[in-house]
Amino acid sequence: MAQKHTISALVENHFGVLCRVAGLFSSRGFNIDSLSVGETEDPSISRMTIVVGGDDSVLEQVVKQLDRVIDVIRVIDITQGAFVERELMLIKVKADTTTRAEIIQIAEVFRAHIVDVCPRSMTIEVTGKNDKIQAIIGMLSSFGIEEIARTGTVALLRDSAVQ
Amino acid sequence: MQLTGAQIVCESLIKEGVDTIFGLPGGAVLPFYGALSGYPQLRHILVRHEQAAAMAADGYARATGKVGVCSATSGPGATNLVTGLASAQMDSVPIVCITGQVPRPAIGRDAFQETDITGITLPVTKHNYLVLDVRDIAPAIKEAFYIARTGRPGPILIDIPKDVLAGETIEFEWPSEVDLPGYNPPGDPEPEQVVAAARLINQAERPIILAGHGVLISRAWDELRELAEKAQIPVITTLLGIGSLPTDHVLNLGMPGMHGMAYASLAIDRSDLVIALGARFDDRVTGRIADFAPHAKIIHCDIDPSEFNKNIIADAPVLGDLKASLRALIPHVNSTVHLDWMQETDQLRSQHPSLFIRESDVLLPQQVLKELSDATGGNSIIVTGVGQHQMWAAQHYGYNEPNSLITSGGSGAMGFEVPAALGAKVGRPDKTVWSIAGDGGFQMTLCDLATAAENNIEVKFAILNNGSLGMVRQWQDFFYDKDFFATIYSGNPDFVKLAEAYGIRGIRVTEQREVAGAIQEAMETPGPVVVDFVVKEDEFVFPMIPAGESVNEMLEQPYVKGDRPGVLTRVASLFRRRGFNIASLAVGASEQKGLSRLTFVVTGDQYTVEQATRQLDKLIDVVKVSNISAEDVVARELALIKVRATPTNRSEILEMANLFRAKVVDVGARSLVIETTGEEDKIDALYDLLRPFGILELMRTGRVAMVRGKAEGRISDDVGAKYEQYGRNGVTSVGSSRYQPGHYEGV
Numbered sequence: 006m007a008q009k010h011t012i013s014a015l016v017e018n019h020f021g022v023l024c025r026v027a028g029l030f031s032s033r034g035f036n037i038d039s040l041s042v043g044e045t046e047d048p049s050i051s052r053m054t055i056v057v058g059g060d061d062s063v064l065e066q067v068v069k070q071l072d073r074v075i076d077v078i079r080v081i082d083i084t085q086g087a088f089v090e091r092e093l094m095l096i097k098v099k100a101d102t103t104t105r106a107e108i109i110q111i112a113e114v115f116r117a118h119i120v121d122v123c124p125r126s127m128t129i130e131v132t133g134k135n136d137k138i139q140a141i142i143g144m145l146s147s148f149g150i151e152e153i154a155r156t157g158t159v160a161l162l163r164d165s166a167v168q
Numbered sequence: 169m170q171l172t173g174a175q176i177v178c179e180s181l182i183k184e185g186v187d188t189i190f191g192l193p194g195g196a197v198l199p200f201y202g203a204l205s206g207y208p209q210l211r212h213i214l215v216r217h218e219q220a221a222a223m224a225a226d227g228y229a230r231a232t233g234k235v236g237v238c239s240a241t242s243g244p245g246a247t248n249l250v251t252g253l254a255s256a257q258m259d260s261v262p263i264v265c266i267t268g269q270v271p272r273p274a275i276g277r278d279a280f281q282e283t284d285i286t287g288i289t290l291p292v293t294k295h296n297y298l299v300l301d302v303r304d305i306a307p308a309i310k311e312a313f314y315i316a317r318t319g320r321p322g323p324i325l326i327d328i329p330k331d332v333l334a335g336e337t338i339e340f341e342w343p344s345e346v347d348l349p350g351y352n353p354p355g356d357p358e359p360e361q362v363v364a365a366a367r368l369i370n371q372a373e374r375p376i377i378l379a380g381h382g383v384l385i386s387r388a389w390d391e392l393r394e395l396a397e398k399a400q401i402p403v404i405t406t407l408l409g410i411g412s413l414p415t416d417h418v419l420n421l422g423m424p425g426m427h428g429m430a431y432a433s434l435a436i437d438r439s440d441l442v443i444a445l446g447a448r449f450d451d452r453v454t455g456r457i458a459d460f461a462p463h464a465k466i467i468h469c470d471i472d473p474s475e476f477n478k479n480i481i482a483d484a485p486v487l488g489d490l491k492a493s494l495r496a497l498i499p500h501v502n503s504t505v506h507l508d509w510m511q512e513t514d515q516l517r518s519q520h521p522s523l524f525i526r527e528s529d530v531l532l533p534q535q536v537l538k539e540l541s542d543a544t545g546g547n548s549i550i551v552t553g554v555g556q557h558q559m560w561a562a563q564h565y566g567y568n569e570p571n572s573l574i575t576s577g578g579s580g581a582m583g584f585e586v587p588a589a590l591g592a593k594v595g596r597p598d599k600t601v602w603s604i605a606g607d608g609g610f611q612m613t614l615c616d617l618a619t620a621a622e623n624n625i626e627v628k629f630a631i632l633n634n635g636s637l638g639m640v641r642q643w644q645d646f647f648y649d650k651d652f653f654a655t656i657y658s659g660n661p662d663f664v665k666l667a668e669a670y671g672i673r674g675i676r677v678t679e680q681r682e683v684a685g686a687i688q689e690a691m692e693t694p695g696p697v698v699v700d701f702v703v704k705e706d707e708f709v710f711p712m713i714p715a716g717e718s719v720n721e722m723l724e725q726p727y728v729k730g731d732r733p734g735v736l737t738r739v740a741s742l743f744r745r746r747g748f749n750i751a752s753l754a755v756g757a758s759e760q761k762g763l764s765r766l767t768f769v770v771t772g773d774q775y776t777v778e779q780a781t782r783q784l785d786k787l788i789d790v791v792k793v794s795n796i797s798a799e800d801v802v803a804r805e806l807a808l809i810k811v812r813a814t815p816t817n818r819s820e821i822l823e824m825a826n827l828f829r830a831k832v833v834d835v836g837a838r839s840l841v842i843e844t845t846g847e848e849d850k851i852d853a854l855y856d857l858l859r860p861f862g863i864l865e866l867m868r869t870g871r872v873a874m875v876r877g878k879a880e881g882r883i884s885d886d887v888g889a890k891y892e893q894y895g896r897n898g899v900t901s902v903g904s905s906r907y908q909p910g911h912y913e914g915v
Binding site: 079 | 286287290291294295298300315348349350351472473474476477478
């Protein structure tokens with residue numbers, strides 16, 4: 006079972022940066038589990054959070070090859086550090102009169118929000134770490150999952166002095 | 169003054185010190201050309217294919233140390249640059265390419281001659297730009313040149329839409345600095361890294377320097393020489409590092425790797441410290457990584473940290489610009505000499521004369537290179553294509569100066585020989601430039617002979633014409649059962665007539681004795697010249713370490729004078745890597761002086777035996793293979809058995825030995841050593857009988873066998889005569905095999 010590493014990269018918010026990074030990963034054969042990009046407090050800089058599978062030597066290459074890309078300003082492997090990691094998921098699950106109550110209870114346990122209710126389904130929004138997301142998927146799968154949309158992990162080191 | 173985008177491009181190029189552009193215009197880039205014609209200080213050389221523009225810029229950059237510049241139009245014009253860009257990227261060569269693009273409103277709508285060239289070139293450029301505003305042109309160009317020439321150099325592409333080139337006019341402002349927060353090329357090394365490396369160097373007893381392209385890029389050849397001479401360390405150079413130390417320098421031990429000199433690869437194999445300077449441990453140098461430099465620690469000096477631990481784990485990485493790193497390192501290195509190691513490397517050199525060119529009636533390509541080296545005193549710039557001729561050029565020309573070999577190494581782009589030579593000559597008009605071409609690669613880019621003629625670019629082209637795709641043919645010969653499919657060029661033109669069609673002097677050489685005269689004539693003829701050397705078709709590049717193999721499996725050329733150690737290793741490792749199970753092996757002299765006979769017993773089915781026989785036969789050292797399993801053979805084995813013997817049971821053991829007609833060769837207080845010869849089952853039987861007494865030790869030779877009567881395995885007279893003449897230490901093998909099912913007819 007390959008290790009997973011979480012990498013946080015600050016990149017210049019230029020046209021095509023995402024493409025450059027994705028292309029780099031595919032041409033070097035690195036395995037992307039998830040990738041999310043978003044703005045930071047500085048609009049000219051975006052933060053990319055990438056979860057990569059592979060052992061330490063792969064990780065070393067990933068970090069260095071990313072760093073070589075001109076638009077990438079800084080790369081940090083935050084797997085080892087103390088970091089806050091979150092993911093957002095919207096999950097549409099089959100629900101009817103008989104099952105609705107149970108689904109709502111499960112959502113409460115996970116502190117998830119119901120964002121849509123329809124005669125035959127229900128959409129739930131949940132945030133949390135990867136294992137929490139996996140757990141709620143597990144609990145809801147027996148009802149029949151129609152659709153899942155996940156953002157991928159975003160992460161920040163706990164020590165805010167790093168910026 | 170208000171300038172158009174196109175004019176701003178020209179002004180920016182002048183600010184960056186550009187005076188030469190190789191290019192070919194088209195619709196989308198026409199505004200740039202419109203402006204360019206008004207800038208006589210920017211010399212534009214019109215090529216006949218955009219690939220030539222990129223490769224000419226590459227050759228120009230390597231010859232001068234400046235950034236090469238090329239331009240092309242959108243769509244197919246831009247895509248034609250890709251091969252040249254990829255080659256520059258692999259070899260870390262600084263070039264800037266300006267391409268026109270369709271107007272901004274048309275982007276993304278499949279317009280005429282539109283292509284997403286920035287997307288296509290993402291993996292083959294160090295960086296690229298799509299400039300969408302005229303105000304961004306000057307900053308992009310300034311950044312592009314900065315990125316191209318600093319750190320680890322590389323190609324940059326700048327794609328400019330037509331309506332940005334020919335639209336709004338603005339005031340030209342040249343930026344005072346570049347703002348690249350994500351780009352910080354290393355400069356001086358960390359002192360701890362330098363000290364750690366120096367410590368390893370001072371402790372080493374068999375150090376070797378591997379000098380790569382970085383020595384030339386960083387212009388650190390004086391520092392390399394100083395380090396090598398201070399600590400008396402032999403220097404081997406990669407293909408792209410050739411010229412960093414003169415070929416005839418006493419410490420220059422040649423080039424290692426797939427087609428490197430045997431002594432260079434063997435020296436790495438025996439070294440205890442490899443000091444890699446600006447080299448990236450390419451697979452052509454290392455061979456199978458697990459067997460590369462098995463006894464050595466590695467110092468890796470490089471400007472690109474992603475090269476550390478990429479292919480080879482570095483024990484002592486030193487990150488920095490090589491010139492600065494060496495300057496920091498040299499004071500910490502002790503002045504010393506390694507006499508034993510020097511002797512060992514000298515011995516390797518004399519035992520493996522890899523550059524020996526044999527006598528031949530047919531014109532040999534190696535001979536052409538050697539004569540060229542003699543005629544030019546090793547002072548020309550040699551530009552090559554890719555293939556056998558490239559390897560011979562690397563081996564047989566005596567390079568005296570840095571940047572005198574220009575070749576597409578990492579990429580291996582055929583066709584490089586013509587345009588890169590043009591670029592080199594344009595950049596260095598003071599030097600003689602010889603383009604060494606293969607007939608295959610030459611035909612890919614020969615259209616730019618027109619460029620040579622039109623601009624009177626005085627390149628001397630030497631075509632090593634063997635009527636085939638030589639290197640591929642060699643692989644087919646060695647590894648694909650000589651199936652020469654799709655490698656024979658039977659439709660070659662008359663190259664002399666072709667040259668003359670371009671208004672260029674053409675000379676044909678078919679004989680050895682014409683070579684020197686032709687070279688002389690070519691050099692004395694003004695302007696470009698094409699010399700068609702018609703050479704031996706089926707010549708091989710030696711030595712060769714096959715892909716994925718190591719120095720243990722190196723093939724050296726036959727007809728080599730001198731000792732040939734390693735044959736047994738070669739045979740044994742053939743068996744190991746193919747997974748053949750050797751039950752026993754015996755080696756000894758044969759009836760023919762200079763040839764040994766190996767007898768194997770191999771276990772396996774019919775397929776295994778066939779394979780083993782064929783694979784053995786492929787080895788250069790193997791003269792003849794016979795499978796005599798099915799024949800009527802005499803087979804014998806010799807065994808020495810040390811059995812525990814006490815005074816009480818000694819006589820019983822001796823009686824048993826007598827029964828088997830075995831001899832007692834040693835008597836001790838507690839043991840006896842018995843020598844017995846016979847067929848395998850006889851030895852097995854005696855062994856079983858002796859076992860109850862307690863076997864202390866057993867040594868068996870393995871079977872030797874000979875066919876009764878008709879001398880099936882005997883070396884034929886003419887083969888024997890050849891080996892007498894060359895005094896060669898070859899091997900002939902008579903294999904016998906024991907197999908489970910089926911019946912094998914024999915070789």
